[in-house]
Amino acid sequence: MALTPKEILQGLAGFKTDDGLQPLKLGYIQDVAVEPHADGTRVNLHVDDVWQGKAVAESHRTALGAFIKSQYPDVTDVRIIPRSKEQAEHARKIAKPGQAPPRTPVGVKMIAVISGKGGVGKSTVSINLARALAQLGFRTGILDCDIYGFSVPDLLQLTEPVKSQERRFVPPRVQGIDVMSMKFFVGHNAPVMWRGPMLGKAIRQMMEDTVWNNPEYLILDLPPGTGDIAMDIHQYFPKAAAVLVTTPDHNAARVAERAGQMARSMDRRLLGVVENMSFMNCPECGYAWYPLGQGGAELVGKNLAIPVLAKIPWVIQGDSGVSGLVPEGNPAETIYRKLAQTVVETDLVPTGPVSLQP
Ligand SMILES: Nc1ncnc2c1ncn2[C@@H]1O[C@H](COP(=O)(O)OP(=O)(O)OP(=O)(O)O)[C@@H](O)[C@H]1O
Numbered sequence: 001m002a003l004t005p006k007e008i009l010q011g012l013a014g015f016k017t018d019d020g021l022q023p024l025k026l027g028y029i030q031d032v033a034v035e036p037h038a039d040g041t042r043v044n045l046h047v048d049d050v051w052q053g054k055a056v057a058e059s060h061r062t063a064l065g066a067f068i069k070s071q072y073p074d075v076t077d078v079r080i081i082p083r084s085k086e087q088a089e090h091a092r093k094i095a096k097p098g099q100a101p102p103r104t105p106v107g108v109k110m111i112a113v114i115s116g117k118g119g120v121g122k123s124t125v126s127i128n129l130a131r132a133l134a135q136l137g138f139r140t141g142i143l144d145c146d147i148y149g150f151s152v153p154d155l156l157q158l159t160e161p162v163k164s165q166e167r168r169f170v171p172p173r174v175q176g177i178d179v180m181s182m183k184f185f186v187g188h189n190a191p192v193m194w195r196g197p198m199l200g201k202a203i204r205q206m207m208e209d210t211v212w213n214n215p216e217y218l219i220l221d222l223p224p225g226t227g228d229i230a231m232d233i234h235q236y237f238p239k240a241a242a243v244l245v246t247t248p249d250h251n252a253a254r255v256a257e258r259a260g261q262m263a264r265s266m267d268r269r270l271l272g273v274v275e276n277m278s279f280m281n282c283p284e285c286g287y288a289w290y291p292l293g294q295g296g297a298e299l300v301g302k303n304l305a306i307p308v309l310a311k312i313p314w315v316i317q318g319d320s321g322v323s324g325l326v327p328e329g330n331p332a333e334t335i336y337r338k339l340a341q342t343v344v345e346t347d348l349v350p351t352g353p354v355s356l357q358p
Pocket residue numbers: 115117118119120121122123124125146149151223224276277312313314315316323324
């Protein structure tokens with residue numbers, strides 16, 4: 001018999017933290033979802049983000065996960081996802097557990113993630129921001145607009161081919177994010193060698209011929225730079241607000257600033273700057289060091305008069321790790337969650353149902 005959320009909730013009645021808190025009794029457990037997978041069962045548990053007036057401790061989350069695994073041997077993966085009460089309420093409104101999300105298209109808020117230089121982590125920030133928004137309960141999609149340099153599917157370790165339905169494409173879903181990328185339409189790592197008009201057609205088709213699940217947020221991973229391609233793609237999404245990504249070194253920051261100026265000259269609203277690969281923490285003593293220097297985000301922020309939204313540390317992946325998603329329990333998870341919360345609290349204007357039409 002498959003495990004049910006109710007059984008997990010019943011089991012949680014027996015859980016206490018080291019310091020004697022009973023989260024179920026205290027009303028900190030928001031909801032449980034059980035997902036059967038080929039290699040076992042995954043449990044996603046939303047909990048309040050504040051316990052006893054403080055952000056829920058990492059140790060409480062770890063203990064909760066370990067408890068569930070110890071009670072139910074079929075469970076191979078537990079995700080404890082903190083969320084504010086308001087976000088839980090919002091999530092309940094948009095998708096009652098067990099029910100399909102409403103079919104009426106709602107407005108989509110688009111966020112273009114942009115950078116000056118390649119390789120600063122624009123795609124990494126895009127996927128982790130998308131996941132954090134999905135974890136907050138929003139239907140979220142990501143469109144990899146980096147037609148020539150697509151990397152979103154690889155960073156998400158997506159291997160399955162895209163499926164079609166009535167001559168449209170069904171985007172694969174990873175961790176609650178619907179993903180569309182040029183990668184799905186080209187041969188194994190084949191280069192895309194198209195010029196302008198074809199490029200525009202590809203973006204338009206990926207948007208319009210995709211069966212999007214009425215996303216509330218669509219993250220656009222734009223190509224880096226200020227050249228023709230980046231400008232063309234900016235034009236396709238006139239209403240998207242932008243998040244600028246830089247690394248801390250001042251050279252990258254100056255290039256990022258130019259990309260920000262270009263976006264602004266095209267009437268794009270700049271929400272702020274995210275500094276990626278900002279610092280490294282020693283896993284033993286917590287000592288922070290700065291392999292790429294410091295001050296890049298502040299420089300961009302000051303010169304463009306935009307806020308620094310987040311500083312993301314270096315994230316060390318495991319031996320097998322080619323995934324760009326921050327591993328569960330890594331401190332960067334909390335930083336991305338706060339970034340997503342900032343985005344949610346920003347008065348973004350929805351653009352109407354997903355469409356490229358302005
Ligand atoms: N915070 C981080 N810690 C460790 N590695 C990172 C971090 N951010 C990005 N990386 C790694 O750096 C590489 C480049 O990242 P990513 O592809 O996100 O950059 P990008 O700016 O989108 O590049 P491009 O524009 O060339 O596509 C990837 O291998 C990614 O896993």
